[in-house]
Structure formats: C-alpha cells, structure tokens
Amino acid sequence: MNEPRLLAGRDLRSGAETYAEHVSRLGPLPRRGAVLIDLLTASGLTGRGGAAFPVGLKWRGTARAGGSPVIVANGAEGEPHSKKDRLLMSARPHLVLDGAFLAAHVLRSRQVVLYIGEHHQMARAAMERAVAERPPHERDLVRVFSAPARYVAGDSNAAVHAVTAGIALPTTLKPAPALVQNVETLAHVALIARTGHATGTVLVTAAGSVAHPGVLEVDTRSTVASVVASAGGVTEPARAVLLGGYFGAWVDYDRASELQLDPTALKDRGLTLGCGVIGLLASSRCPVCETAGIMRYLAGESSAQCGPCFFGLRALADACSRVANQGANAQDLGRLERWASEVAGRGGCRHPDGAVMFLQSALRTFPSDFAHHSAHTARRTA
Amino acid sequence: MTRAYELRIDRIRCDGRGLCAQLLPELIRLDDWGYPIIAPGPVPEHLRPLAERAVEDCPVLAIALRRMETRKAAGR
Numbered sequence: 001m002n003e004p005r006l007l008a009g010r011d012l013r014s015g016a017e018t019y020a021e022h023v024s025r026l027g028p029l030p031r032r033g034a035v036l037i038d039l040l041t042a043s044g045l046t047g048r049g050g051a052a053f054p055v056g057l058k059w060r061g062t063a064r065a066g067g068s069p070v071i072v073a074n075g076a077e078g079e080p081h082s083k084k085d086r087l088l089m090s091a092r093p094h095l096v097l098d099g100a101f102l103a104a105h106v107l108r109s110r111q112v113v114l115y116i117g118e119h120h121q122m123a124r125a126a127m128e129r130a131v132a133e134r135p136p137h138e139r140d141l142v143r144v145f146s147a148p149a150r151y152v153a154g155d156s157n158a159a160v161h162a163v164t165a166g167i168a169l170p171t172t173l174k175p176a177p178a179l180v181q182n183v184e185t186l187a188h189v190a191l192i193a194r195t196g197h198a199t200g201t202v203l204v205t206a207a208g209s210v211a212h213p214g215v216l217e218v219d220t221r222s223t224v225a226s227v228v229a230s231a232g233g234v235t236e237p238a239r240a241v242l243l244g245g246y247f248g249a250w251v252d253y254d255r256a257s258e259l260q261l262d263p264t265a266l267k268d269r270g271l272t273l274g275c276g277v278i279g280l281l282a283s284s285r286c287p288v289c290e291t292a293g294i295m296r297y298l299a300g301e302s303s304a305q306c307g308p309c310f311f312g313l314r315a316l317a318d319a320c321s322r323v324a325n326q327g328a329n330a331q332d333l334g335r336l337e338r339w340a341s342e343v344a345g346r347g348g349c350r351h352p353d354g355a356v357m358f359l360q361s362a363l364r365t366f367p368s369d370f371a372h373h374s375a376h377t378a379r380r381t382a
Numbered sequence: 383m384t385r386a387y388e389l390r391i392d393r394i395r396c397d398g399r400g401l402c403a404q405l406l407p408e409l410i411r412l413d414d415w416g417y418p419i420i421a422p423g424p425v426p427e428h429l430r431p432l433a434e435r436a437v438e439d440c441p442v443l444a445i446a447l448r449r450m451e452t453r454k455a456a457g458r
Binding site: 095170171172305306307308309311312315339342343345348 | 391392393394395396397398414415416417419445
C-alpha cells in the first residue's frame with residue numbers, strides 16, 4: 001500500500017510547510033514542457049474536485065484551444081462534509097502552487113488565480129504566505145479570489161465566471177479560456193512532474209458515524225471499510241455510505257465496505273468518489289429523512305437561473321419532505337421518479353444533474369424505506 | 383450524407399414562455415413548471431421548417447438549431 005504522499009512531511013498539526021522545507025523534501029520544481037501532459041495522461045490522474053475528468057485530456061484540450069488561459073486553482077470546497085481541500089491548502093500550500101505554476105508554464109499562461117472559499121480563512125492565509133515565499137517570477141502571476149460560500153460557486157464554469165467577470169454563478173455564455181483544476185489535483189500534478197508516475201493515493205474525508213471524522217490520505221486500492229477503520233471505526237452499526245458527497249450516491253454499507261476507492265474503478269461501476277466524502281449513515285437514522293434534508297439543502301443551493309433546476313429541485317425536495325413528514329404516498333413517490341428523470345440534464349450547469357443522481361441513488365438503495373415510510377418529524381441532517 | 387440538426391435550449395435565457403411547445407408539439411413538451419423538454423435526437427427533415435419557426439419566434443432567443451456533432455470517438 002502506498003504511503004501518504006501529499007500529506008508527507010512535517011506533522012500536520014504544526015502548520016503549513018515552508019518553501020524551504022518543501023524544496024529540501026521534494027527538490028525544486030522540474031521545468032517540464034508539453035511532455036508533462038503525456039506524463040499526466042500516462043499516470044491516469046483524474047480530477048479530484050468531483051467530476052473525475054482525466055487531467056491529461058483536459059490539459060491537452062486547453063493547450064489546443066490556444067490563447068493564454070487563466071489557471072484557476074479551485075479551493076472553493078463548498079461541499080458540506082468535505083475538509084480535504086482546506087487541509088491541503090493549510091498544510092501543504094506549496095504543492096498546490098507547484099501544480100498551478102506547472103500548468104501556467106505548460107499552457108503558457110500568465111495568470112494563476114487561487115479560488116478559495118470565503119470561510120476557509122486558515123487555508124487562504126497559508127496560501128498567501130506561501131505565495132509570498134515564492135520567487136517574483138512566480139509570485140507575480142498569482143491573484144487570490146474569494147469563492148462565495150455557495151454550493152454552485154465551486155462549479156468550474158462558475159469559477160471561471162467569477163475570476164473573469166466577478167460573478168460566481170454558472171453561465172451559458174462562451175467561457176473565457178481557462179483551466180480549472182481542484183487544489184488536490186494540482187498537488188498530484190506537482191508530484192507526478194517530479195517522479196513521473198501516479199501518486200497512488202487520494203484524499204478523503206470520513207464523516208458521519210465514525211469515531212474520528214476527518215481527512216485521510218489513503219491508497220487508491222484501499223476499501224471503504226479500511227477508511228472507516230482508519231477513522232477509528234463506526235460508533236454504531238452502519239446502514240449505508242454516502243459515497244462522493246451530495247453529488248455522489250448512497251450505497252448499502254455491506255456493498256460499499258468492499259469497494260476500492262480508485263476513482264476510475266468506481267466510475268466503471270456507475271459510482272463516484274466525487275470530492276472524496278465518505279459519509280456513514282448509522283442504522284438508527286432514517287434514510288428518507290436524511291435524503292429529504294439533503295434535497296432541501298441542494299434545492300436551496302440552486303443559483304435560481306434555470307427554471308427546471310429552480311422549480312424542479314424545490315418540488316423534488318417538497319415531495320421528499322412530504323414523504324418524510326407525512327408518510328409514504330403513491331402520488332409523491334411517483335412524482336419523485338418522474339420529476340427526477342425530467343429535471344436531469346436541463347440546467348445551465350450540472351447542479352440539477354448531481355442533485356437528481358443523489359436522489360435516484362436514495363430511491364434505489366432504500367426502496368422499502370420510501371415505500372413504507374410512516375410519518376415522523378424530519379431530523380436535520382448532521 | 384445529410385446534415386443532422388438538433389434543438390438546443392439556453393437554460394439560463396429560457397423563461398418558460400412555452401411558445402416553442404405550441405409551435406412544435408411533435409418535439410417539444412412542457413414540464414410541470416412550463417419549461418420545455420426536447421425530444422432527444424436529430425430534428426426530422428419534415429419538421430425542420432417548424433423548428434426554425436420555433437427558434438425565430440422565441441421571445442427571449444433561448445432556443446437554437448445546432449449541427450449535431452458527429453461522434454467518431456469509440457466507446458462513447
């Protein structure tokens with residue numbers, strides 16, 4: 001099993017690694033040209049923000065598009081249970097910067113924007129200190145932009161709209177040339193540029209009914225069960241796992257526990273590691289009420305620009321809440337199925353698609369809970 | 383080879399006026415909130431004039447006819 005690579009080095013609780021420590025531990029940043037794109041492709045690295053898009057392919061496309069793209073290091077981390085991006089920025093800011101500067105070098109960009117969630121103050125402070133430690137030819141490329149604490153602000157299209165036009169909402173206008181890459185992805189790039197091969201690890205956030213919720217760097221071959229064990233085990237028997245966060249899927253715990261985390265392997269099974277959230281649902285909690293709470297949240301996070309998303313998600317959340325609060329009824333169960341299939345793919349961004357995939361996973365994983373739910377007061381999602 | 387066209391909607395522009403569904407019910411229906419749902423696939427040749435009309439008459443210019451991208455990539 002691969003040892004931690006991204007979070008190797010000094011104790012994580014002792015603050016950010018300095019530039020001097022970073023360079024003495026890993027060596028200077030190799031100046032690789034377009035060959036880096038081949039290395040990234042060969043490494044199989046996929047984006048760690050959620051969509052798991054192949055990084056080599058993305059860079060190749062950006063290079064072909066020409067122009068001088070803006071490089072956006074996406075550290076918005078609006079996913080409620082995810083903590084990995086801010087931990088990485090707080091503890092190993094120079095790995096993130098290395099990846100961003102490599103992208104700028106390979107793609108001939110003169111602009112690097114650090115797009116950091118407005119509430120992630122420690123991460124922002126660490127990134128700004130790290131920028132100040134870099135030589136002027138790198139430092140001068142960088143700008144920091146505060147991402148509003150909205151779920152859609154982390155969408156790559158919204159990120160580009162934010163840093164180029166100041167509006168952190170998705171748009172259907174032709175986007176400015178840009179490469180948006182999650183901060184963890186950039187940290188992997190920094191290591192692949194040095195070693196020539198994949199790191200073999202991913203950052204995950206263990207959440208829910210585990211003894212020690214928090215961020216872990218684990219081998220991509222590790223199973224969900226081993227992540228749970230590393231997080232101190234379960235606090236009570238687990239019913240299901242929310243794999244990949246709110247745009248991920250519910251999976252029965254017995255099935256999920258044996259799954260390996262490799263993002264590509266999960267994708268092949270129709271699942272996603274998403275942003276790396278592994279949220280355990282204790283068997284004492286009601287999956288219908290949990291799902292209703294999350295749907296309510298996602299409906300509220302619509303940017304309200306597109307009718308099918310704004311009205312559709314709200315109607316889905318309402319129907320889900322009615323089942324949760326007043327008990328199962330055939331009319332609402334039918335609506336959930338129909339509206340979910342109608343809303344998917346009909347937004348300017350992927351927000352409705354993600355919300356609907358999440359809901360459909362709930363209907364698939366907890367069919368009898370939905371069909372036989374008796375009225376009880378919805379409990380707020382933890 | 384004939385060129386295939388499909389209807390595309392700019393979801394941010396679309397206000398749900400519903401004109402398109404009235405002009406072209408063969409391919410466009412409205413969801414429960416009045417927003418268009420487009421039948422997938424290319425616009426049949428005989429419906430092209432009606433599709434063009436729907437594009438031109440949309441009050442917020444939210445609908446367009448686009449050449450369909452030919453997908454040569456394997457395994458997609």
